Amino acid sequence: MKKIKDVSEFQELRQTLLAAYDPDQPVARVCLGPGCLALGAEKVSQTFKSALKKKKGSFKVQPLIKATGCHGFCSQGTLVSLAPLDLMYVRVKPEDVPEIVETSLIKGKAVERLLYSDNGTRYKSAAEIPFYRAQQKIVLKNVGVVDPLDIQDAIRSGAYQSMAKALLEMSPDEVLKTVEVSGLRGRGGGGFPTGYKWRRAAENARENPGPAYLIANGEEGDPGAFMDRAIMEGDPHAVIEGMIIGGFAMGAHEGFLYVRHEYPIAIQHLSVALQQARALGLVGKNILGTGFDFELHLHRGAGAYVCGEETAIIASLEGRVGEPVVRPPYPVEEGLWNRPTVINNVETWANVPHIVNMGADSYTNLGVPQSTGTKIFSLVGKVKNSGLVEVPMGISLGTLVEGIGGGVPGQGRFKAVQTGGPSGGIIPYELRDITSEGVKQEPAKAVPDEKKGLSVDFDSMAKTGSIMGGGGMIVMDDHDCVVDLARYFLRFLHEESCGKCLPCRLGLQGMLGFLDNFARGQGTPEDIDALESLGQALVDGSLCGLGRSAPNPVLTSIRYFRDEYLAHIVDHKCPAGVCRDLITYSIDPETCDGCGLCAKHCPEACISGKKKKLFTIDTAACIRCGVCREVCPVDAVLVA
Amino acid sequence: MKAKKPTKPKKPTIEIILERYPRHPQHLIGLLQDVQAAFNYISSENLNLICDYVGVPITQAWSIATFYKSFSLEPKGEHEIKVCLGTTCHLKGAERLIEGCERDLHVERGQTTGDQRFTLDTVKCVGACAEAPVVMVDNNYLGQATLISLKDQLKKL
16 A cells, blocks of 8 residues: 555545445355354354355355444354345354355355244334334444455544544644533543543643643443443544644544453454554544644553553553543643643544534534434343444433343343443443433333433433443343342442452452451441431542542442342341352252253252152252353242 | 473563653553563563663552562462352352362462462453353463363463
8 A cells, every 4th residue: 555645646546445345246244243253253254255266256246245244233253234224133153054055155045044023023124123213323433344454444434534524634733622512521430521531632732832742542341331342443533633633633642542452352453553554644644634643552450450541541651650630630631751741541532523513513413412412222131123323322221221222131130220430330221211310201102212211321321320431231120139230330349449448458358358247147227327428428538530439339239229238148048049048949840841950050069869850959058150040941030 | 301392482582672652650560561461570680670761660560560460579370270269169169179179289378389380370250151150271371170071270380
């Protein structure tokens, strides 16, 4: 690839790429997103390539197989979408590929059995599927569409057009104003106004001449969330482009992509994207002949949850232990190497090109006044349609979980949603009927009204005691115990606390002690109050956001589920059947068909019985590991 | 162990890794990461060489190598099993998986089997939550994992 000298060469390249594009060429996009990959999507993609070789000569136009990022509908993976036929195949296995090639790529027809069907309806196009219908893809527009390892494909789809617009048609201040007016707020969870942060950094760099730095925070440590992973893997150029635009607006010439090491594919895709962008001259010196320089470095995280905190990221980039420091001074004043530094989440950066492209006014039309734009969620847990969704801010929780998510699968009953990871809360599902003003709506209908009920935006979520967070939304049903989940988060944070300040270091240990007791059915009701006040001490006294938000899961779960805590402490029962010391396993004589799988797999050999006859568990010897329940083909193992 | 190994790019020596970076404490983490990637652990000899190279006391390198989870000061097994303990995986029985592995391999989480074949570890979240519970065996993701499917996967190694 030749370096692009100026904007006309860039537009020429795009026109050439567009002209070379044949709308009749069959394209199969195989999802290699996080979910599909875990289901063996790589094999599907390889099988396509070998099947194409076998059929060489049977095509009018040679089809193109694209390995793309996440299509979103993870619970139906592996996903394959076909253009120009506009078909979406679900649960594709390698053995289905020859039929797809024969029927769809050669004959142009649909393989009916691979289409998504629900309640007797078959859906051909992805756009018709209820899971996608209520979504609005802005940031994810190109994720799952472009080949993330091919910059030409990205440029054809519009990558770097916003950068060209900003660099050539706008002044730095105009770009800054656009971001300010757009109302963009930090997508990492805090919801801090991005434009304000940028303005402060730009001013500080001007007053105190010298370099300013930009950082993309890709340390997506919240468990249960993969929005940033999907963006970095599926459309790495969007992040790079957003940072270059930011650099131009703020007068910064150097940036860092900080990506957690648990995301090797994201690191690889960003690294390739960066190389290709540099080879084309889109990153580096004199971008598009405008005289603007911007250099970008990729930095692997080394494995520390606390490095999602901005001062800890800076410490890590400087080669130190990732311990947060007291703010102020804020990074926009004294950040990396004591210079003004702007740290934004990956999703925030990826929003920037779209804001520049559509203009601030159009962007504010998306979402609600105080939370503009869209938000990406990883909708997972006990929900039928799990996956990655992008919705306008202010969508109702009911629409998100029941409409798009399709409700709880099987016999389960909705109980709660957990948002914001370890910094967020557990909010009861009944809250979906409460509007932001605290008015209760009539009970949820089969198809929830999009405008009614708890609005999913920064401020309404904060009012519930939880936070919007990075976008992890974990649905819980009546088989999930809130005491256990609160304990899980405490253990997580206790392990990840850097140990620098006392409230966080010892407070988490103390809180965990209470929760360990509760899970064993020990403690007194007064302990719940003590736990709450200890939690408040962490909120008030911790040094950084990790400690200050750490009690949220506990405090919200006590606020909404005190009865469940009391059931553990007073009745010595775990209503959800999770806490091991409070449950017993037994085999239902009505359902057991005597297959003996449970006895075969029981690690304690405490299940006995004869084949074809009833099996029984020796409760005294049982360690309640749950293996029997996992292997039982007829769900005969009961928990009480 | 059979002598059937795919041809890998030649392992860089510690000298080659050091030369990749300027002599500055800022590159301490990068150097440790490269050494970890090349040798699967950081030996005390290599730790000393890195310290001399970038000019930091051994205590500083030690504190970094023990603070960040991606570093190991002990050799890892031939295969790494990482059970994801993300929130969704936790709700869907990840604890059962890791306990099952501990029983079958006779090691605790974080340890390596006596024959150096497997290292059993946990990971905070691999970001494949929709397919929970997830286990990573070397670089492969195993989604909707059960003790049985995990055992099958390990048998294939």
